[in-house]
Amino acid sequence: MELCIGAAKVKVREIRDHASEEAIIDRCRRQDFEAFGKLVDAYQNRVFGFVRRMVQSSEEAADVTQEVFIKAFQNIARFDGRCSIRTWLFRIAYHLCVDRSRKNDRSPNEVALVDPTEGDEIDVADTRWQPEQMVIDAELMTVVEDGIASMSEKLRSVLILHDKEDMSYEEISQMLDVPIGTVKSRLFLARAHLQDVLKRYTEAGV
């Protein structure tokens, strides 16, 4: 787990550890450019990572991420502190991604929300593709990324926010305006879909 912690995460922790996030946000509210720069430094890669997996291309992701921070800068005075700044930024990012995908109409690529347990039972004890035991190579990563990209936005967003960004169910529920039960259902389905994708991949490889 520590391997996946990048410089951005370390910076976020620095902000939190020194309990200075509130102070930085206060300065941002007063249109302090330098303070907002610190906020961007802390979250830019995480927001970009999320957006990158929500839109079609890197270029589009870069544009959307810029838009996220521009919107945040323009509206930071309205940030009331009821949720964390991270949740707020991700919420802006999520809504911008949804707007983009509506424009691009990605729906033909989406997969249906079908209960995987209704059909073929997935053998979770199948040791052929236990991630801890496998070398996580570029090919596998590509398969996982493709699997994530083939999900509907609803599933994809929950999977990335929970499993990649370590957000709690409550935070995701608050961010997406859905009940916690729905968040769990979507997470379960997203993981099941990815299990299915990986199973097909390993079976094809054998």
Place this chain on the structure above:
Amino acid sequence: MRSRMNLDHNPVEDSRLNTPGQVAIRSLVSALPEEEVSMAWRSSLNQQLMQIAAKKQRRKRFLWIASPIAGLSVASALAFVVMLQPFAHKPIVRPDTGIESAILADHYSSTILSDVTSAGLNSTEVSTEANVKDPEQGIWNESDVESL
């Protein structure tokens, strides 16, 4: 459709999310490589943010100057309206030229005369109290009657 409705709204128990397969997927997703933005991206963002900040600053400065001016303009317009209003609705009093009082006096005198005189008599033929020097002269006596 049935699956979509049921699974999206029926909560999943935590135990189903903690099965080995689900946990494995979680590990796999969390191990995905970090995405990083480029320096050019950051530079471009900074430029855009600076433009927005400058625009906000200009707007703030404009409001700082414009709002007192606007306030003063409104106040002076209100004051002007308030000061002019009494004159606008005040009734016009013309100086007494004497015509009205002459008409009234004439009206009163004609009313008095019509009370005194009867039909067929010209008001000018009847002497008013002012014209009668001796009140006794105007009264008939018995000698007058006998002479008839």
